[in-house]
Amino acid sequence: xxxxxxxxxxxxxPQLLWALPLTLLLTxxxxxIGNILAVPVAxxxxxxxxxxxxxxxxxxxxxxxxxxxxxxxxIYYGLGQLIPGWMMRGFxxxxxxxxxxxxxxxxxxxxxxxEILRGAILAVPHGEIEAARAFGMSRFQVFWRITLPRAVRxxxxxxxxxxxxxxxxxxxxxxxxxxxxxxxxxxIRVDTYRVYDTLIGAGIVYFVTVYFLTRGLNxxxxxLNKDRMAIPVSxxxxxxxx
Amino acid sequence: MAAEQSLWAxxxxxxxxxxxxxxxxxxxxxxxxxxxxxxxxxxxxLGAWAKLxxxxxxxxxxxxxxxxxxxxxxxxxxILIFYAGxxxxxxxxxxxxxxxxxxxxxxxxxxxxALGIIYGAYLTDVLRGGIQAxxxxxxxxxxxxxxxxxxxxxRIILPQMVRYAISGLGxxxxxxxxxxxxxxxxxxxxxxxxxxxxxxxxxxxxIFYLGATAVVFMIVSGISMYVTGRLEKRANRxxxxx
Numbered sequence: 044x045x046x047x048x049x050x051x052x053x054x055x056x057p058q059l060l061w062a063l064p065l066t067l068l069l070t071x072x073x074x075x076i077g078n079i080l081a082v083p084v085a086x087x088x089x090x091x092x093x094x095x096x097x098x099x100x101x102x103x104x105x106x107x108x109x110x111x112x113x114x115x116x117x118i119y120y121g122l123g124q125l126i127p128g129w130m131m132r133g134f135x136x137x138x139x140x141x142x143x144x145x146x147x148x149x150x151x152x153x154x155x156x157x158e159i160l161r162g163a164i165l166a167v168p169h170g171e172i173e174a175a176r177a178f179g180m181s182r183f184q185v186f187w188r189i190t191l192p193r194a195v196r197x198x199x200x201x202x203x204x205x206x207x208x209x210x211x212x213x214x215x216x217x218x219x220x221x222x223x224x225x226x227x228x229x230x231i232r233v234d235t236y237r238v239y240d241t242l243i244g245a246g247i248v249y250f251v252t253v254y255f256l257t258r259g260l261n262x263x264x265x266x267l268n269k270d271r272m273a274i275p276v277s278x279x280x281x282x283x284x285x
Numbered sequence: 286m287a288a289e290q291s292l293w294a295x296x297x298x299x300x301x302x303x304x305x306x307x308x309x310x311x312x313x314x315x316x317x318x319x320x321x322x323x324x325x326x327x328x329x330x331l332g333a334w335a336k337l338x339x340x341x342x343x344x345x346x347x348x349x350x351x352x353x354x355x356x357x358x359x360x361x362x363x364i365l366i367f368y369a370g371x372x373x374x375x376x377x378x379x380x381x382x383x384x385x386x387x388x389x390x391x392x393x394x395x396x397x398x399a400l401g402i403i404y405g406a407y408l409t410d411v412l413r414g415g416i417q418a419x420x421x422x423x424x425x426x427x428x429x430x431x432x433x434x435x436x437x438x439x440r441i442i443l444p445q446m447v448r449y450a451i452s453g454l455g456x457x458x459x460x461x462x463x464x465x466x467x468x469x470x471x472x473x474x475x476x477x478x479x480x481x482x483x484x485x486x487x488x489x490x491x492i493f494y495l496g497a498t499a500v501v502f503m504i505v506s507g508i509s510m511y512v513t514g515r516l517e518k519r520a521n522r523x524x525x526x527x
Contacts, residue, residue, distance in 0.1 A: 108506035110466035214358035253356035
């Protein structure tokens with residue numbers, strides 16, 4: 044059990060890179076579904092009606108208060124058990140762990156982002172909403188045109204760090220037989236008993252992916268939040284602020 | 286309803302139920318988390334110092350440590366550090382003649398070390414933020430009073446940084462209790478996750494036992510949130526809220 048860089052680069056890395064699209068698919072699909080679901084969660088959480096805010100609060104607390112590992116096991120083993128056998132045979136994709144993983148990751152993201160979005164909605168300046176009302180916009184128009192875009196821009200930095208956390212969390216899907224980067228690394232590790240080559244290789248793949256994802260998200264943030272960026276007075280002060 | 290009643294009965298205390306196993310699981314999880322947190326706090330203090338001191342190479346080293354740990358999935362790091370740690374340590378012990386070939390390293394110690402090293406990176410940034418938030422003028426004033434560096438740290442920086450760092454410290458405590466669930470992937474040390482999974486696998490009542498495990502984690506998280514909230518309030522008792 045020694046670390047062998049040549050084996051890692053020539054044998055392990057190509058297989059891991061081949062599995063990278065699946066990791067990205069998990070990340071992107073769960074991020075899209077989860078962030079869309081986060082909007083009703085945040086709205087329900089802010090609603091004064093206890094029929095809405097109590098379930099939303101329980102949902103958020105469940106997602107934030109339990110390890111993602113349990114959530115995934117619960118959905119994969121628990122809900123998987125509820126699906127009757129004829130359905131499993133009729134729709135073979137129901138046996139595939141990837142759908143359960145996307146479902147679990149989306150719900151988890153909805154819980155975390157819902158709470159973040161709630162704070163951001165509260166942080167939207169009240170004057171803007173009043174101005175929109177004065178323009179004669181309906182409640183839906185105010186939300187869709189003013190509150191939501193403003194809130195998303197306010198919580199964009201937090202949301203992008205959540206996305207990085209989501210990318211890392213997709214590795215847990217390997218525990219329910221999804222062969223993304225971590226799952227592939229584990230398969231090679233178990234087959235060849237090479238612990239370091241496989242895990243360090245996977246670590247490098249994740250590191251580089253996170254690096255590029257961070258750059259990409261920073262770019263999006265700069266694009267969307269041009270007006271919110273601090274105006275650089277001189278090189279030195281800008282660096283001090285950063 | 287008889288079947289359901291008997292299911293609830295399996296959560297009883299003693300030989301017939303999993304109640305006492307879950308209770309011991311909580312104890313184990315909290316023990317692992319607390320020990321790992323203590324190690325992480327030590328590493329975090331060192332890391333914060335390394336990142337803020339005037340030695341360029343130490344700054345760089347601290348930066349590399351936190352960046353790498355933050356961008357690689359926790360699951361991967363735990364498996365990697367667990368295997369690397371146990372095999373290196375047993376290798377060293379064998380080489381020194383302190384142990385026989387094939388010596389077993391206590392899995393407890395290995396998982397605690399793994400979690401400690403990972404959370405050391407997160408606490409490094411939390412503590413660094415806290416130290417940096419202490420107004421510079423106060424440190425200058427302390428210097429003008431003739432305090433030397435350790436005095437400045439203990440008398441001026443430490444009491445004040447707690448206030449800035451405490452919410453981050455609380456968050457990381459919550460995360461470490463949740464991430465301790467990964468321990469069940471590398472070794473069965475009888476933590477909450479291992480008990481829940483074991484019960485679910487034995488009885489095939491996945492929804493019931495995984496749900497019970499989630500509830501146990503929610504109780505632990507709820508208590509943690511309450512305590513950190515109180516501590517935060519106490520740390521801020523001298524500060525007027527805007």
